[in-house]
Structures are given as structure tokens and as C-alpha cells.
Amino acid sequence: MHRFWDTIIEPAVKILRPESILEIGSDLGTNTKNLLAYCGKNNAILHVVDPVPKYDMAAWQKEYGDFAFFYKSLSLNAIPKIGRFDLVLIDGDHNWYTVYNELKLIEKCCLQSSMHFPLVMLHDIGWPYGRRDLYYNPENIPEVYRKPCKQKGISPESAELLEEGGLNSHLFNSIYENNLQNGVLTACEDFVEESGQKLEFLTLHGLFGLGIIFSRHLSHQNKELEIFFEELEVRTAVKRYLERIEKARIESELLLCNKKDELKKVMSEGKERINELKGQHEERINELKGQHEEKINELKGQHEEKIEQIEGELKKRALEVKMLGQW
Structure with missing residues (x-):
């Protein structure tokens, strides 16, 4: 989500001035730092949810504990504990079941608190996970909602x-694409269609896509925000142009992925060859050691035999000398 900060998220935050923010999916914490900076300056509260963050969440909790709360938990377990949020950023588990139920829980919390639906931004509504499920841990998804993957x-x-x-x-990755209850975009569309609230769904192309869900009440109440949303909408021709740019970007990324895979394969084969050569060298060294030890033992045996002969001669001479002394 940090790629959208300067152009989409930060401008919306400045207009909306949220008092409570929920971030689902923190990863390295890059965008979390942006949100922490805002909350620290504006007396706002930040809730961060990620079951497997790539940073020391406990240390961050200790440092930012005055206004930030960190949940090392699945989003569907954490959302009901939080309750209130004016802005929600979702970039977690990219599958229909998780995203759909995240939105349903957000809606439920708002209804229980007699609040309007918040501003929600979701990453990965475009290819590849707009119409295809991804499971970081398939076992977290009920079998009835889990696609073969x-x-x-x-x-x-x-x-x-x-x-x-x-x-x-x-x-x-799901083996299917474009079928029912499959993908992040499908989850957003299904939720908006089924919701009893009057919601708008704005889609932005590029960087795997960004979706924005907001209530009509929010946009009507905040004219500046309404204008901002209108400025984000693009005409059909421009959408096609952006889609083409995104396609080219993805092709470049795929090329890079394939090159990385090729390099990994070459490195793996190289390591196997090195280990094979090491084994052959060690075997040859042991063989040479064995041959040298045999030669050494042979020479040692010959020397010991020679020494015994000499010692025998010396004893014989000593005896002769002794006998001569008796004369």
C-alpha cells in the first residue's frame, strides 16, 4: 500500500482527518510508518493487524503504545475487538472469503456503533488476485470457501x-480464475451489491489495482472528499491506456521473476556440482592417503626387519667379544 501513499492515501487522509485508522496487512511496516507519523501529529489512533509481520511488533508497540495498537492476529479475529475506525486500509490475505468477511465485519461494527461505513481502501483488485484467490495459509479458509490451489x-x-x-x-494460488466467490475484486463487488447501505466502489488501475469503498453519506458530507473521488475517476479511453501500461509493467515483472528463477536454478545446479566435485576430491584424497599409508607401512616393516637383523648381528658380535675376553 505504501506505493499509493503520496498520490492517493495521504491526500485522502488530509481531507478526511480520521481519528481512528485500521491497517490490515503491515508486512515490513513501510506504510505503517506513514500512518504512525500522521497519528502521532494529529492525536489519532492506529490499529495494525498482521499475523506474521516482518518486524518486531512488540518493540513497535512499546515505542508507539501511546496511540498505536498492534494485533499479531488474523484480521477476522481482530476486527471485532477494535470496534471503531474512520479509515481502513486492507492489504492482507488476498482471497474472496477473507476480504468479503473483513468488509462484513467492518459493516457490522459500524451498525452496532450507529456509525456510517468508513472509507475503505483495498489493494490487489487488479490482476492477478482480482479474480483469483491467493491463500497464504489454506488451512485458515473454511473448506467450503476454499478453491483448489x-x-x-x-x-x-x-x-x-x-x-x-x-x-x-x-x-x-487458486487453480481457477473468474468464477464465483473468487478474488479480491469479486469480494468487493459482492459486498457492495449485498450491503443495505448506500455505498460507492471506485477502482483504480496500476500497481495491481486499488479499490476504494465509501458511503454516499461520507462523500455528500465532505465536499472536498467528493471532489477528490471525482478527480480519481477516469474516462474509458484513459482506463484502457492505464490497463496497457499495467500490462507492460506486469510483463516486465514476470520477465524479472523468470530470470530470478533461472538464476536460482543455475545456482542450485552449481552448488550440486560443487558438492559433487568436493565428494570426488575427498574420495581421491582418502584414496591417496590409503596408498601412502600402505607404502609407509611397507617401508616401516622393511626398516624394522633391517633393524632386527642389525641388532641380531650386534648381539652376536657382543657375544664373540665377551667370549674373547674370557681367554
């Missing part, structure tokens, strides 16, 4: 998972 790569040129290469081949 495999750790295989994906490409915009194929609806099928790739046997080799592709994007995110190390992750559990």
Missing part, C-alpha cells in the same frame, strides 16, 4: 497455473 506460478496470458515460472509460484 497449488504452489504454481500465474501469467496474464493463461487462466491456468503454469508448470514452470510465472508470478508467485511459491504461493498457494
